[in-house]
Amino acid sequence: MSSEKNLNLKLNVWRQKNAQSEGGFETYEAPGISTEMSFLEMLDVVNEDLITKGADPIAFDHDCREGICGACSMVIDGRPHGPKERTTACQLHMRSFNDGDTIAIEPWRAAAFPVQRDLIVDRAAFDRIIAAGGFISAPTGSAQDANSLPVSKQNADLAMDAAACIGCGACVAACPNASAMLFVSAKVSQLALLPQGQPERYIRVRDMVAQMDAEEFGTCTNHGECEAACPKGISVENIARMNRDYLKASLTYRPEATGGGAG
Amino acid sequence: MQTGAGFFGSSIGKKIVMAITGIMLIGFVVVHMIGNLQLYLPAHDGVYALDTYGEFLRTLLHGSGIWIARASLLAAAGLHVWAAVGLTLMNRAARPIGYQQQQYDASTFGSRWMRVSGVVVLAFIIFHLLHLTIGNILPGFEHGKVFHNVVTGFQVPWVSAFYIIAMVALSTHIHHGIWSMLQTLGLSHPRYNGLRNGLATLLTIVVIGGNISFPIAVLTGFVR
């Protein structure tokens, strides 16, 4: 059965009032933390205490608290989402820590993810990358019967592996270059692996990479930290697949004719 | 990315430039090492095999061969450095505020120190050219006497030391470089990735092992 214990912890947390202000680290005591708590529940307890003392609670993004929405985003002791692999901060439990630990908590650090308050960052850059091409143009009502396009099980499974991305940004946070290649390649791969994604395959990769660069993410130097930090275990094989498609897209690009069509 | 300029301006485009020039440079390093193994061949009629090889290279295609090779290598190295600088600038800008604490789980020493090892290798290349091609580093350089120049050069301890340090830097550089360039060119498949990584390690050991053997052979008196 469970062996609940209580921990006394110290937190070293990044506090920043808003995007314009300068931030800094503050230290907080977190006494009597149950090992049954999730990391975010531990922060809830600290926040309740802060509020009753009249202080501002630590702002952090969170929503589903079951590891799928991708909202929670904090670097815990130097690792996005903390020490447990394939786990989001909301599913990280305090039994992963020891009594007396000092825990460092920082926001995602990237130019493309500006801090909005404390641990909350703006990840709209990801949305803009999807808007640039991370879709299949299939307006409602235009679809043919779902079984008219068979997809090999292997490709369907690989597409699903890539599609498991929750868009949390841990890949960017973990990358020594703050690169978004794993995020972008996961979507490029998913759609490139499916027959429905073929018509836009090459324009998609070009447009998404262009947007990624415009958002001022760093570049991929193949460290592999993204894969290690990804709570869904998205593979860097997707990055290779995207590179391949990008090269092909660039080699075979032909400018669109500017002349008028048949009137 | 609509145009060629767009390709070279893009992050992946630069990476691909990096990878292709990397292949050229690694190819050169391999051939260079194999050629230099002739250091160990006995002299024929008082003429060292290495000297004959040097003469062969200098007269290839009536002397134009070596200049074609030099030009290609210079271009490759130039593009390689150009891409590296561009990518580094993008990466620096991408994280203006760093972490107080950052733990690494997957990256290697080699991957994180690519820039440093790259700069060391570049410095070494310049030194190496001054030392053994132009010959204005050490006294006693004799044009065309490759064997003599190599052996007398390596007999100077600091020259050998610098050479060995540079080779260690080169080994970490190409070890990460080989897997990285294959990844950048999209050559990744779970079935062959073990092979890919093995190849990177093997090639690194062979090239660097071969290269480092030269100063050691000279310093230990095995080659004199």
Added chain:
Amino acid sequence: MELKSNIPEGPLEKKWEKYRNDMKLVNPANKRKYKIIVVGSGLAGASAAASMAELGYEVDCFCYQDSPRRAHSIAAQGGINAAKNYHNDGDSVFRLFYDTVKGGDFRAREANVHRLAEVSVNIIDQCVAQGVPFAREYGGLLDNRSFGGAQVSRTFYARGQTGQQLLLGAYQALERQIGLGKVKMHSRHDMQELILVDGVAKGIVTRDMVTGAIESHLAHAVCLATGGYAPVFYLSTNAMGCNTTAIWRAYKKGAAFANPCFTQIHPTCIPITGDHQSKLTLMSESLRNDGRIWVPKKPGDKRPPNDIPEDERDYYLERKYPSFGNLAPRDIASRAAKEACDNGLGVGETGLGVYLDFADSIKRLGMHAIEEKYGNLFEMYERITDENPYKTPMRIYPAAHYTMGGLWVDYNLMSTIPGLFVMGEANFSDHGANRLGASALMQGLADGYFVAPYTVGNYLAGVKPSEHPTTAHAAVQAAEATVKARIEKLLAIKGKRTPTHFHRELGKIMWEHCGMARNEESLKKALELIPKLREEFWSDLLIPGAGDELNQSLEHAARVGDFFELAELMCLDALERRESCGGHFREESQTPDGEAQRDDANFCHVAAWEYQGEGKTPVRHIEPLVFENVHLATRSYK
């Protein structure tokens, strides 16, 4: 208030077709002159916003999350139903319709449910075309499984992440329209008020959650797709931010609220560990296919489960419902677990849990087979509880999960306020008193992709593009002022207790008195306790910080304030519905052997509540339910 359902004439299976043939159209060149507001970016909201933008309307879409991709539809695990009959096992539109009506305990409209079943097949086509990676068989065709006790295999799924994949499909369609400039996305915006001009919905007031700015947004039609209100129980399987604010403000502006007491308690969630608990994690219902549910026969038996011999265990679902056993529907399984725990048979430290045991299945099918099927769920369970379910039985307990009630809508999905449309979980329409597994995703997408784009257009065809107020309009100014005053009021209390404290206390009252089983006495008790606690809330609340900054305590407090009011309405509705049906179990209304007893003679209707003003009891209106195509049977799973 008149509840006109506006169901088209004609035979059931022709109604939707007839509607589409008869509906009014907006000239393609004029579509861009109409603006539509969509609040919420889950399955219903994202699909509606994208589809309407594709048609040519200008759309403004709002969500409280930092990205539309994070709406809580993303957490749905199991699958989505569709009457494709790809497995040749006798499924049909009628069968899906019938199962849904029966599963809802005959408290939903026939016409709406039939339309849902009809468009279910289009949904799958649409999602596949978008690149949703549904599970496939080796032949490359789509795989299906049976789910929630259905007798046909009609559930399409994408691993245990079906909701995520469907939502990302809709999100990508939405992002495409954002990229094309047809949708303007407002993320981190909380809807605070509905704007009515001459009784017609014309816009909303929002709070920018980053800057605190109060803004008005105007449009020709407003669509709410803001989800359910299960967090009224504090602990639920919903996301932390899920709230009732949008539909509650609409209710207070005159939209009828239908069947608020119809809530679904999901039987298989991970039990509570302590007061710090902030949410409950669902374990997929599919676990009940191979797990056996039991409790010790002896109350207070504290032995480890594996030390309790076979003859001292009570496999109560198998005992009580021999034909369905562990696969009994959600409401029945939940109630049985509560009953066992009420009798002191519960397990775990809190005594609020029952075992879900895989030992027999592991013996029968082998460890590997169980791992293949449930590996990721077992891993998730172990991560949360630190117990290995391959070795010791899982502990599970019911948790609030879904709300069938919501704003009343007619066949057009329009509320009692003209121009205000309500979609997905936020409306009351399709699930009656109980929702079947894998039907929520179906309804959200049906409303968003295939119903609202037609019905909203039909409404707009009767509205002139020029019928559009400016922000200077008195009604707009008044709505903004209300929002500002409310926020100031909350901030000015400066008491001693946090929003979370009040939310937790409210949740306890609701769970205790208006949870899995309800009776007159307890509901009356709740109706005493809630206003008292609400008074304390408005006099002793403490919110740090200010209104013009990112302030998560303020956001939470504003939502809790609405939950307090909704909670009262739920209890009132539960009190008035003196029958047991679906998720609503009134202890006074049961058969001699303890099963739910419906009262079709007196309660075969929708109860829609009309707001009367602060401190006044709302009025209960009735929309009778007429069943012409199905026979009102007693649900029996024995």
